Amino acid sequence: xxxxxxxxxxxxxxxxxxxxxxxxxxxxxxxxxxxxxxxxxxxxxxxxxxxxxxxxxxxxxxxxxxxxxxxxxxxxxxxxxxxxxxxxxxxxxxxxxxxxxxxxxxxxxxxxxxxxxxxxxxxxxxxxxxxxxxxxxxxxxxxxxxxxxxxxxxxxxxxxxxxxxxxxxxxxxxxxxxxxxxxxxxxxxxxxxxxxxxxxxxxxxxxxxxxxxxxxxxxxxxxxxxxxxxxxxxxxxxxxxxxxxxxxxxxx
Amino acid sequence: xxxxxxxxxxxxxxxxxxxxxxxxxxxxxxxxxxxxxxxxxxxxxxxxxxxxxxxxxxxxxxxxxxxxxxxxxxxxxxxxxxxxxxxxxxxxxxxxxxxxxxxxxxxxxxxxxxxxxxxxxxxxxxxxxxxxxxxxxxxxxxxxxxxxxxxxxxxxxxxxxxxxxxxxxxxxxxxxxxxxxxxxxxxxxxxxxxxxxxxxxxxxxxxxxxxxxxxxxxxxxxxxxxxxxxxxxxxxxxxxxxxxxxxxxxxxxxxxxxxxxxxxxxxxxxxxxxxxxxxxxxxxxxxxxxxxxxxxxxxxxxxxxxxxxxxxxxxxxxxxxxxxxxxxxxxxxxxxxxxxxxxxxxxxxxxxxxx
Numbered sequence: 132x133x134x135x136x137x138x139x140x141x142x143x144x145x146x147x148x149x150x151x152x153x154x155x156x157x158x159x160x161x162x163x164x165x166x167x168x169x170x171x172x173x174x175x176x177x178x179x180x181x182x183x184x185x186x187x188x189x190x191x192x193x194x195x196x197x198x199x200x201x202x203x204x205x206x207x208x209x210x211x212x213x214x215x216x217x218x219x220x221x222x223x224x225x226x227x228x229x230x231x232x233x234x235x236x237x238x239x240x241x242x243x244x245x246x247x248x249x250x251x252x253x254x255x256x257x258x259x260x261x262x263x264x265x266x267x268x269x270x271x272x273x274x275x276x277x278x279x280x281x282x283x284x285x286x287x288x289x290x291x292x293x294x295x296x297x298x299x300x301x302x303x304x305x306x307x308x309x310x311x312x313x314x315x316x317x318x319x320x321x322x323x324x325x326x327x328x329x330x331x332x333x334x335x336x337x338x339x340x341x342x343x344x345x346x347x348x349x350x351x352x353x354x355x356x357x358x359x360x361x362x363x364x365x366x367x368x369x370x371x372x373x374x375x376x377x378x379x380x381x382x383x
Numbered sequence: 384x385x386x387x388x389x390x391x392x393x394x395x396x397x398x399x400x401x402x403x404x405x406x407x408x409x410x411x412x413x414x415x416x417x418x419x420x421x422x423x424x425x426x427x428x429x430x431x432x433x434x435x436x437x438x439x440x441x442x443x444x445x446x447x448x449x450x451x452x453x454x455x456x457x458x459x460x461x462x463x464x465x466x467x468x469x470x471x472x473x474x475x476x477x478x479x480x481x482x483x484x485x486x487x488x489x490x491x492x493x494x495x496x497x498x499x500x501x502x503x504x505x506x507x508x509x510x511x512x513x514x515x516x517x518x519x520x521x522x523x524x525x526x527x528x529x530x531x532x533x534x535x536x537x538x539x540x541x542x543x544x545x546x547x548x549x550x551x552x553x554x555x556x557x558x559x560x561x562x563x564x565x566x567x568x569x570x571x572x573x574x575x576x577x578x579x580x581x582x583x584x585x586x587x588x589x590x591x592x593x594x595x596x597x598x599x600x601x602x603x604x605x606x607x608x609x610x611x612x613x614x615x616x617x618x619x620x621x622x623x624x625x626x627x628x629x630x631x632x633x634x635x636x637x638x639x640x641x642x643x644x645x646x647x648x649x650x651x652x653x654x655x656x657x658x659x660x661x662x663x664x665x666x667x668x669x670x671x672x673x674x675x676x677x678x679x680x681x682x683x684x685x686x687x688x689x690x691x692x693x694x695x696x697x698x699x700x701x702x703x704x705x706x707x708x709x710x711x712x713x714x715x716x717x718x719x720x721x722x723x724x725x726x727x728x729x730x731x732x733x734x735x736x737x738x
Contacts, residue, residue, distance in 0.1 A: 198472065216453070
């Protein structure tokens, strides 16, 4: 009996991600959610610009590769064209919270019935480790070589908290993938974010605290520890908005 | 509808889009294209379509990309500074080989410029719509009827060649009212097996992307796209000729400037100067051959345009500078009179003379 196998919605293509990068875990969780909901044949993924730009090689579903930050706008178009499709975006922190912040906020405010998987690893990965809108105070990056100076460049943005102030979203949760318990929880959140769309409930976003060993200059193990020590205290995990709970429309 | 109705240019364009099967309009408010969005916001929800006012021009064009990727006819409209913001999306539409209809109801620039009619986005439309090697089909209406007709044509060409068709209009054509007949017969629709509609677990996945990290592949893709462009230049070039049979002076003008030029040509003929008009209807593909052969027959050219002189470069290039080319232009929302054009025709005739 097979007890563990590759999700159907992942291709056999070898991923290009660096050793120890958590993108692979999150890709898997997305694919598991698609499999479990039986929506592989009607799902459309929108790839970002950033490390996950080639996500279209890794999922078996129809995919569009969007311009930097514009994935929620492209997703809006795809969803409005064919509302029976399940449409998700997969975006990093530079893509979603810097250049694409307007598209993020307004798709949330409109309550677009789409699913966003937001990878927050506090750095630009693909371009070689520049400061991101979510880089922590004091964090050393290629473009903050003396550490992020909040007097000069201001504070990181807590995306989940900010979006939760809007009336539009159905569901906003922040999770992490630094240990087994958190990965299991991340799985639940991503599944829920897709199920919400299947049920027609509206905008769902899961922020996933992730590591970037290469650009953080750490080993994979150290990087996971830094999520626990540095990231989670600044970006607390939890459900920031869930209309199922606040509006008492939970079906289960 | 076979009877003529009185409509504004912008509204005739919007209704024609609906008749072409466009059910998705994404846009952002800007003068002087306002009526297009207003019309769509009223009509589309009643016929099961989507009107969405986006948070920005950038978002609007990327929503267009999404709808187009999903295989539906889609359009957006804006005016000059708004089209500049759409540059990113126009380049991605080209890189992804996606069809779309984009309308530019031009106003004066640069910068915020003004809100009066202009033709100063000729370079932008035919040269620099965005980064990278690509073209858009650029259609230039000259009447309210053509605002409608070329909208239908634009959707058909966009789908046929999988690229953006732009309607390059201006504040005059957008705002003025004329009788128009909205009867287009059979409108061509195209199968879109490349669209992202879900695999249904029945076919290989479709991927829509403009990313080619291998330089050989990117070059191949660009060359393939330019073969398609060559076919368009061969097959889709459109002009109107007026009084060209015996002309000594050829006026070249498009859009609103062509209407004024026609009046000037009539005035010139009353004074015994044989003038004629070549009006490019497609600005890209540009009617190079037609102008080149006209250069064999006429002695001088006048280019009339509402800009500091943009299309004139294409005319000079097309005729290989065989004949003198004079510019008659106003800019910033100012419009030339037929008498001003006449003055240039007379000057051109005094230089070139009878052929």
